[in-house]
Amino acid sequence: MPSANTTAIKPLPRILLDGHGGDGAPDVVLDALQQTLASPLPKAKFGVCGLVEIIEPALKARGLDGLVEIVPATEVIDMCDAPALAVRKKKQSSMHVSARAVRDGDWDAFVSAGNTGALMAVSKLILKTLPGIDRPAIASHIPAVDGGTFFLDIGANAECSSENLVQFAVMGSCYLQAAEGMKSPRVGLLNIGTEEGKGTDVIKMAAARLKDSELNYIGFVEGTDLFSDSVDVVVCDGFIGNVSLKTMEGLAKFMLSTIKQELTSSVVAKTGALLAKGALKRVKNNMNPSEHNGAPLLGLNGIVVKSHGGADAYAYACAIQVARREVEANLIERTIQSMNVLAEANT
Amino acid sequence: MPSANTTAIKPLPRILLDGHGGDGAPDVVLDALQQTLASPLPKAKFGVCGLVEIIEPALKARGLDGLVEIVPATEVIDMCDAPALAVRKKKQSSMHVSARAVRDGDWDAFVSAGNTGALMAVSKLILKTLPGIDRPAIASHIPAVDGGTFFLDIGANAECSSENLVQFAVMGSCYLQAAEGMKSPRVGLLNIGTEEGKGTDVIKMAAARLKDSELNYIGFVEGTDLFSDSVDVVVCDGFIGNVSLKTMEGLAKFMLSTIKQELTSSVVAKTGALLAKGALKRVKNNMNPSEHNGAPLLGLNGIVVKSHGGADAYAYACAIQVARREVEANLIERTIQSMNVLAEANT
Numbered sequence: 001m002p003s004a005n006t007t008a009i010k011p012l013p014r015i016l017l018d019g020h021g022g023d024g025a026p027d028v029v030l031d032a033l034q035q036t037l038a039s040p041l042p043k044a045k046f047g048v049c050g051l052v053e054i055i056e057p058a059l060k061a062r063g064l065d066g067l068v069e070i071v072p073a074t075e076v077i078d079m080c081d082a083p084a085l086a087v088r089k090k091k092q093s094s095m096h097v098s099a100r101a102v103r104d105g106d107w108d109a110f111v112s113a114g115n116t117g118a119l120m121a122v123s124k125l126i127l128k129t130l131p132g133i134d135r136p137a138i139a140s141h142i143p144a145v146d147g148g149t150f151f152l153d154i155g156a157n158a159e160c161s162s163e164n165l166v167q168f169a170v171m172g173s174c175y176l177q178a179a180e181g182m183k184s185p186r187v188g189l190l191n192i193g194t195e196e197g198k199g200t201d202v203i204k205m206a207a208a209r210l211k212d213s214e215l216n217y218i219g220f221v222e223g224t225d226l227f228s229d230s231v232d233v234v235v236c237d238g239f240i241g242n243v244s245l246k247t248m249e250g251l252a253k254f255m256l257s258t259i260k261q262e263l264t265s266s267v268v269a270k271t272g273a274l275l276a277k278g279a280l281k282r283v284k285n286n287m288n289p290s291e292h293n294g295a296p297l298l299g300l301n302g303i304v305v306k307s308h309g310g311a312d313a314y315a316y317a318c319a320i321q322v323a324r325r326e327v328e329a330n331l332i333e334r335t336i337q338s339m340n341v342l343a344e345a346n347t
Numbered sequence: 348m349p350s351a352n353t354t355a356i357k358p359l360p361r362i363l364l365d366g367h368g369g370d371g372a373p374d375v376v377l378d379a380l381q382q383t384l385a386s387p388l389p390k391a392k393f394g395v396c397g398l399v400e401i402i403e404p405a406l407k408a409r410g411l412d413g414l415v416e417i418v419p420a421t422e423v424i425d426m427c428d429a430p431a432l433a434v435r436k437k438k439q440s441s442m443h444v445s446a447r448a449v450r451d452g453d454w455d456a457f458v459s460a461g462n463t464g465a466l467m468a469v470s471k472l473i474l475k476t477l478p479g480i481d482r483p484a485i486a487s488h489i490p491a492v493d494g495g496t497f498f499l500d501i502g503a504n505a506e507c508s509s510e511n512l513v514q515f516a517v518m519g520s521c522y523l524q525a526a527e528g529m530k531s532p533r534v535g536l537l538n539i540g541t542e543e544g545k546g547t548d549v550i551k552m553a554a555a556r557l558k559d560s561e562l563n564y565i566g567f568v569e570g571t572d573l574f575s576d577s578v579d580v581v582v583c584d585g586f587i588g589n590v591s592l593k594t595m596e597g598l599a600k601f602m603l604s605t606i607k608q609e610l611t612s613s614v615v616a617k618t619g620a621l622l623a624k625g626a627l628k629r630v631k632n633n634m635n636p637s638e639h640n641g642a643p644l645l646g647l648n649g650i651v652v653k654s655h656g657g658a659d660a661y662a663y664a665c666a667i668q669v670a671r672r673e674v675e676a677n678l679i680e681r682t683i684q685s686m687n688v689l690a691e692a693n694t
Contacts, residue, residue: 144601155539158547192505192589200505200586223593227601236590239547242539243587244594246570251595254491254574255602255630262626269626275619279609283602 012045013327015320016107019050020076020094021114022309022316026050026058029113031313034062036320044324047071047107049098071107073097079309083117087125095119099126102302109303109323111294113316119306120156120297127302130332132339135160136299137168137238138306139175140245141292146229150176150185152298153238154245160237162205165189166213169206170338171298172233173215178329179296179322182232188221190236190244195220206235214341256284294322299335303327359392360674362667363454366397366405367423367441368461369656369663373397373405376460378660381409383667391671394418394454396445418454420444426656430464434472442466446473449649456650456670458641460663466653467503467644474649477679479686482507483646484515484585485653486522487592488639493576497523497532499645500585501592507584509552512536513560516553517685518645519580520562525676526643526669529579535568537583537591542567553582561688603631641669646682650674 017033019026026048033046047069048055059065073094077086090096098110099122112119116138124136137153152172157164169187176185189207191199196207198220210217221231223244236244259280263273273280293315297304303326307319364380366373373395380393394416395402406412420441424433437443445457446469459466463485471483484500499519504511516534523532536554538546543554545567557564568578570591583591606627610620620627640662644651650673654666 158539158545190590192502192586198505223590223595224597224600226594227597239539240587240590243537243570243583243591247573247591247594248570248598250491250571250574251598252602253571255599259606259627259630262629263623265626269623272619272622272624272626276610276616276623277619279612279616279619280606282609283606 010328012043013324014045014047014106014108015323015327016047016049016071016098016101016110017320018094018098018110018112018114019048019055020073021079021112021119022307022311023113024312025113026055028311028313028316030058030062030064032316032320033068034064035313035317037064037067039317041321042324042328044327045069047101049073049101049110050094051076071097071101077114077118077122079115081115081118083115083121086115086118087121093122095122096126099123099302099304102304103127108327109305111305111307111316111319111323113307113309113311113319116155116306116309119304123297123300123302123304127300127304129299130301130335130339132343133167133171133299133335135164135167136297137171138295138297139172140295142226142234142248143292144227144229148292149226149228149231149234151226151234151236151241151245153236153241154295155238155242156297157238159239160202162202162209165202165206165235165237166209166342167299167339168235169210169213169215169217169233170342171335172235174335174338175296175298175326175331176232178331178334179325181329184216185232186218186230187215187233187235188218188225188231190234190240191220191222193220194222202237213345214338292318294319296322296326301332303331357675359390360671361392361394361453361455362670362674363394363396363418363445363448363457364667365441365445365457365459365461366395366402367420368426368459368466369654369658370460371659372460373402375658375660375663377405377409377411379663379667380415381411382660382664384411384414386664388668389671389675391674392416394448396420396448396457397441398423418444418448424462424465424469426462428462428465430462430468433462433465434468440469442469443473446470446649446651449651450474455674456652458652458654458663458666458670460654460656460658460666463502463653463656466651470644470647470649470651474647474651476646477648477682477686479690480514480518480646480682482511482514483644484518485642485644486519487642489573489581489595490639491574491576495639496573496575496578496581498573498581498583498588498592500583500588501642502585502589503644504585506586507549509549509556512549512553512582512584513556513689514646514686515582516557516560516562516564516580517689518682519582521682521685522643522645522673522678523579525678525681526672528676531563532579533565533577534562534580534582535565535572535578537581537587538567538569540567541569549584560692561685639665641666643669643673648679650678
């Protein structure tokens with residue numbers, strides 16, 4: 001039995017935060033950092049990347065100077081920048097500098113609430129994809145019965161080949177194994193029916209490939225299954241994923257506003273609502289995207305997590321935890337191994 | 348001014364109901380018919396198509412014999428029949444007989460709660476599509492702020508050309524003009540962003556064609572817009588429509604079950620829920636797909652309305668009203684005219 005002295009001490013995950021991008025940057029980012037440092041969550045080493053003249057006084061104002069490293073950048077990518085142009089023209093942006101810092105091994109992961117298209121493009125350009133992976137994908141947690149489902153691609157790739165979908169399945173499965181300790185995540189392909197023969201040729205070919213893979217592939221699933229406990233990873237192209245996710249966003253908002261309106265429609269209803277306040281708040285929280293903030297960019301040779309642009313400090317702190325879990329669980333190495341297994345099955 | 352005597356009396360819409368198909372047929376169908384006949388809604392002439400030995404006694408039991416015509420059929424298409432096979436093998440099914448009755452002008456419309464795939468295939472085979480329309484589509488009302496949106500295709504065509512999407516736009520626009528008296532429905536193309544240049548080539552080409560059309564085309568819309576008051580007709584291919592609709596179904600069910608669970612979690616919450624019962628019931632009703640039952644099959648040379656297979660009598664009665672409104676508003680003639688305008692714009 002090894003003594004405590006001989007056990008290798010695992011180094012702290014080193015997480016760099018993009019100090020710009022998102023509606024409330026840099027305040028939201030630094031408030032989230034302050035919350036994280038004060039919380040009893042597992043420790044990590046943190047840095048903030050951005051314009052020193054903005055980041056430094058903001059850190060000082062929070063008493064965080066000295067506790068957090070500043071990684072200087074001289075440009076900022078705005079929400080209105082065209083991703084393709086921003087990638088080429090703003091090479092000293094906080095996104096570029098952060099991605100290079102991860103690529104060069106100075107940091108283990110970076111989190112950004114900036115322009116999603118630019119973040120994906122910069123990350124792909126600088127970090128490259130893992131061996132065997134043609135395109136990265138963005139994933140999201142869907143709140144549901146029994147822990148929810150992990151859904152990808154939610155918007156990085158409008159059109160996908162069957163091979164892309166198979167790779168997304170590997171990426172999603174590895175994520176749940178790594179970040180949530182799941183042994184054998186059940187993988188489903190999103191389709192318009194569960195019977196064989198349904199759907200497009202691309203989906204049918206992806207299904208045939210997944211059946212022969214080492215993954216725990218359970219077959220076709222439908223939109224309703226995103227909220228069921230019968231599947232863990234739901235795979236589709238980025239067009240369908242994006243529409244589906246935005247449909248959820250629209251419906252949840254509509255339902256909650258209807259509830260609010262009805263519950264204030266009479267004195268009796270208002271009294272009832274007051275008594276049921278705690279319960280109704282829990283419903284709202286359960287539907288709250290903040291709880292599930294932190295969309296991993298998967299398939300890259302480096303860990304990148306996207307925070308919602310409108311995230312508050314609490315939500316941003318959730319995204320930081322997603323990055324920490326990915327680092328601690330060696331997501332990159334696991335994905336490389338799984339892609340090797342897939343490549344061997346193909347030969 | 349014409350006297351009352353010289354005004355042409357509009358004949359009653361003649362609506363045929365498929366007595367089979369759906370979970371509770373024929374009881375649900377006949378109960379819905381009974382409710383409709385007893386209601387103060389505009390009158391229509393009704394028939395029921397199906398196996399006489401089943402339909403006749405069921406009508407008698409409700410005191411409806413003599414009030415409703417029976418159109419005999421000798422076969423029934425089940426939910427488990429493969430659509431392609433059922434279309435070819437069960438030519439005397441209630442669906443086939445109903446479609447032929449509409450084609451031959453004996454009835455103005457038919458409503459069925461049967462197998463959607465079979466209903467679409469039978470209707471297309473027997474009624475054919477309207478001039479200029481390559482493929483029919485299925486549409487659905489989405490409950491939302493300010494009356495909701497009209498959404499198509501929700502599952503008839505897994506893959507679509509840009510030309511198909513343009514035709515769906517015409518069909519949806521005509522439907523809202525006819526059935527809801529809307530002057531100039533705002534048409535949007537469902538996409539993964541509203542900026543020009545977003546989406547697939549198919550969508551970009553459809554957008555270019557719609558800009559040049561007579562339709563009130565407002566551009567790209569996103570999944571969230573299905574619940575907004577900024578668009579009336581939302582057009583997409585049947586794969587995306589189906590996934591989006593089933594995502595809504597799953598989320599609504601999940602949210603309502605979460606609400607129920609939370610509101611029964613403590614005595615205080617239960618008391619609150621009791622007081623707010625009326626308000627909460629209205630929320631549920633507002634989300635209730637029954638209120639929006641009756642999905643028109645559009646683009647056919649004849650009026651066909653699909654009722655949800657699990658519809659109760661109230662919901663089925665809503666589908667009957669969709670058929671009645673389509674007949675009264677001359678949907679077929681309006682669609683032919685609009686397709687002519689589109690064809691002229693193309694030449």
